[in-house]
Amino acid sequence: SQQGEEDPQALSIQEGENATMNCSYKTSINNLQWYRQNSGRGLVHLILIRSNEREKHSGRLRVTLDTSKKSSSLLITASRAADTASYFCATDGGGGGADGLTFGKGTHLIIQP
Amino acid sequence: ETGVTQSPTHLIKTRGQQVTLRCSSQSGHNTVSWYQQALGQGPQFIFQYYREEENGRGNFPPRFSGLQFPNYSSELNVNALELDDSALYLCASRGGRSTDTQYFGPGTRLTVL
Numbered sequence: 001s002q003q004g005e006e007d008p009q010a011l012s013i014q015e016g017e018n019a020t021m022n023c024s025y026k027t028s029i030n031n032l033q034w035y036r037q038n039s040g041r042g043l044v045h046l047i048l049i050r051s052n053e054r055e056k057h058s059g060r061l062r063v064t065l066d067t068s069k070k071s072s073s074l075l076i077t078a079s080r081a082a083d084t085a086s087y088f089c090a091t092d093g094g095g096g097g098a099d100g101l102t103f104g105k106g107t108h109l110i111i112q113p
Numbered sequence: 114e115t116g117v118t119q120s121p122t123h124l125i126k127t128r129g130q131q132v133t134l135r136c137s138s139q140s141g142h143n144t145v146s147w148y149q150q151a152l153g154q155g156p157q158f159i160f161q162y163y164r165e166e167e168n169g170r171g172n173f174p175p176r177f178s179g180l181q182f183p184n185y186s187s188e189l190n191v192n193a194l195e196l197d198d199s200a201l202y203l204c205a206s207r208g209g210r211s212t213d214t215q216y217f218g219p220g221t222r223l224t225v226l
Contacts, residue, residue, distance in 0.1 A: 031213055040201060042115070042219040043156070088155050092213060098169030100146055100158025101215060 005104050006089060012110040019076040021107040023089030024069075030094030032065055033101065034074050037086045046074075046087075079111045115139060117206050117218035125224045126194050134189045134221045138206030145187040146215065147179060150201040162187055191223075199225045 007022045025032070031050045035043040049056045049065045049072070056063045062075040076083055086108050090101040116139035126132050138145050144163045148156035158171035162181035176192040185206070191198055201222050205215035 033214070035217075040150075040152075040220075040222075042117075042203060043205075043217040044115075045214055045216060048214055090155075098161060100148070100161055100169060100171055101156075102158065103148075103155030105153070105155050 006107040010108045015113050019079050021074045023072045025091045029091045031092045032072050033090045035088045081111050081113050084111045115216040119218040119221050123222045127226050130194050131192045136187045136204035138185045139216050142206035142208035144208045146205045147189045148203040194225045196225050
């Protein structure tokens, strides 16, 4: 079963604009991770935010986490054509990872040149 | 490049057959997880191996089984293939200094006819 739900399911913006994707989840977490996937291939890890963190930055990426609302957002600033991909949030409930990561269905982002 | 490799890249099987997929984890990583990603969905956790023992399993039947070897490489075996087993199979490794972040391989695309 999928714990997380990304919103929107699809997003199309112009190059240079900012893209914001949201993720909601259902149970308590140890950390939340964002991944990118190009054309149905392997997942690329973007950023990890722990349950005791509220915001994290990495280059053009900014992630927020609100554990009280069980939600997270991923902001990509100054988007580029190469950012076109599917983006997934994944939650880790802890326990040594024995339950694995629980992924949402993803947001398909299209950057138009 | 994550350093995680998978083989084969693509595979076509018929219903009822058995298949073995292989994964080489990133150097220094002692934990391997397998995920199934159906078209248009997020990955779903199959199981996790830590130091050659399965220590976590998702909601998959026993015909999905695995192995982890002393060099931490891994196999996923699926018996009695069904049409719904058609998917992208991803392995991910973690460990070393970054125990929470999972590094994914490029995946094996399995088609069951």
